[in-house]
Amino acid sequence: MNKSEKFETNFLVDGQKVLEVLQQAYTNPEQYKVLTTNTQLNHRSLHPENLPQQGCEVSQVLEEAIQMIFSGYCNVSHPQYYGYISPKPLPVSIIGDLLASGLNQTPGAWRAGPAATAIEAETLSWLGQFIGYESNLEKVPNGIFTSGGAMANATALKLARDVVLGREWQAEGIFGIKHKPIVYLSVEGHFSIGKALDFLGFGRNCLRLIPVDETGRIALEALQVQIQKDIKHGYKPFCLIGTAGTSATGAVDSLDALARIATDYDMWFHVDAAAGGVFANLPETSKYFQGINLANSVTIDPCKWLFVPFGMGCLLTKQGSELVQSFQDGSHYWQELAELDLFQMGLPGTRQWRSLGLWMAFKHLGSDGYRQLLKNALQVALHLAESVLRFDCLELLQAPTLPVCCFRIKNYPGNLPLNEINKFIQKAITETGSHYPTLLDWRGKTYLRVSINNFSTNFDHVDSLIETVYSELFRLGKAA
Ligand SMILES: Cc1ncc(COP(=O)(O)O)c(C=O)c1O
Structure with missing residues (x-):
């Protein structure tokens, strides 16, 4: 050789x-087991x-x-893998990823990937259409793809900072600070927001975590009281974040009410819809998302319920030009070249071309095909919730709004505390290798959390989960 x-x-x-x-x-x-x-x-x-x-x-x-x-091996292809929101990717999206990586095109700059840039921009537009979020499509795309939801949220916070607090922040950073800037999120919101505030130099104390109601949605009254308090202290509320699909239970905040509050106080309104956003335009779930179109920016994670491989998040904005103003580097003038350099709309320069897989999936399934997959996942979660209600020894946390169903064993004849029983059963089930629910701690009570991440999961699979819970409980009872 x-x-x-x-x-x-x-x-x-x-x-x-x-x-x-x-x-x-x-x-x-x-x-393979669900988890090895x-x-x-x-x-x-x-x-x-x-x-x-x-x-x-x-x-x-x-x-x-x-x-x-x-x-x-974490076996996300297994139809009884219910962990986190980690999907089994659609084969077409894997093929797209392989092609994009193999030919090593990047959508970061026009000259490094003209077709990649065009497909990236088109996929951004399709994503906006899919969730029903309208943007002003001027000379630039309606957002930017990121490595995930956390980076999309961080990008949104920088954008909010530049637009609401003033562009001098871009030059002066924290040295130009006049009033302490404040961001609002519910306690059920994602931890990436606190990290991003730290990363951007605001510090985590700028974040107000507002309590939620019994369904996990931000408490509007408590929010308004906190805003008033901050204004009285001379602080500057600048960004209100609604969560559309909490990671824990899939709860969606009242987005239209939040949009009104954001307008009243001149705040940027960002919706973290990393988990749930793709359900915004589905007839069965659109009622929960009223008001998403009023957001200044929206985070979506296609690597969740759009079933594409990890490493793909997205920030959609009303005005793509604002992203350009925030991220453009003065030494490059793409407008004069009339070519679109997407590195001017976000932090990364060169980056992996993820959108080919999603673009191919949209082409292959059409929006109708995609909606059918989302509807199936939701129906499986609703079926599981109905089954739970039929058993006296089980308790449902709440009716699922998204394909996430949480339940717990609520009575058991032995002496062990119920939280311990639930933890024991989750571990025992996972060790069988055939089911993988995760645990959720909700107001002091431990639940089994079942997320339907796999487009192949059907009613039989979740029926079998309930049977397995029962047989493990039975074994525990016999051993006691
Ligand atoms: C609501 C929400 N926001 C943000 C994120 C962060 O996304 P990523 O893990 O892709 O960075 C997640 C992840 O689960 C999420 O559920």
Whole structure:
């Protein structure tokens, strides 16, 4: 083998092997447990192996990688994996990712990917249409793709800062501060907001976490009282964040009421719809999202319920030009070249081209096909909730608004505290390898949280979850 051949690979052989692994993971997902953990991997992550000095064949490396992945594998393809909001990606989106990465196009700059830029801009427009969020489409796109929801939220906060507090912030930063700026979010809002405020130099104490009602929605009265208090102290309320789909239970704040409050106090209104936004325009759920169109900006995470691989978030805005004003670097003048350099609309320069997978998925399914997948996931969650209500020993937290259903064992003849029973059952079920609900601590009570992340999950799968809860409870009772 000559030197340059060593760096070549045969896509048709090594690539074929990868495709076979994916095909197996998709057609026979139950061959692996829902979660495989391994203490050796934990040790290795803390004590990495030495850097290899000599190379070896791609086929050999591939074997090792596959072996290692499946020894510590979170099986999102399994229809009974209910963890977090981690989807089984649509095969078409994986194919799109492979093509985009393989040809190494970037939508960051026109000259590094003209087609990538055009597809990125088109996908942003489709996403806005899909959720029913209208933007002023001027010379620039209606937002920017990010690496995830947290980066989209951070980008929104910078945008809010620049627009509401004044563009001098871009030059002076915290040295130009006149009044302490304040941001409002519910206690159920996402932790990425606090981190972003810290990251942007505002500090976490600028964040007011407002209590929620019994369904997990921000308490409007408490919010108004807090705003008044802050104004009295001479602070400057500048951004109000509504959560449309809390990570815990899928609760959606009253967005139209929040929009009115934001207008009354001259605040930027951002909606963190990372989890739930794609349900905003679905006939079954649109009633919860009234007012989303009034937001100045919206975070959406296509790598959740749009079933594309991780690493894809999005910030949609009413005015894309405001993003340009916030992120444009003075030394580049894309307007004069009449070419769209998307690095002028966000923090990253070069970045992975994720939107091809989503663009292909939109083309393949159409918005109707996508809506059908969302509706199925919702119906499975509602079916589970109905089943829970039929059992005396189970308690439903609340009727699902999104495809998340939380329930707990509410009575058990033994002496153990109920929270411990629920934790024990969740662990026992996960150890069977066939179901993976997570735990939720809600007002001191422990629940099993079931998120329907997989477009293949059906009624039988969640019926089987209830049966497994029962059989584990029975075993626990016998052992007691
Ligand atoms: C409501 C909400 N906002 C923001 C995020 C952060 O998104 P990411 O993990 O993609 O950065 C999440 C993640 O679950 C979320 O549920």
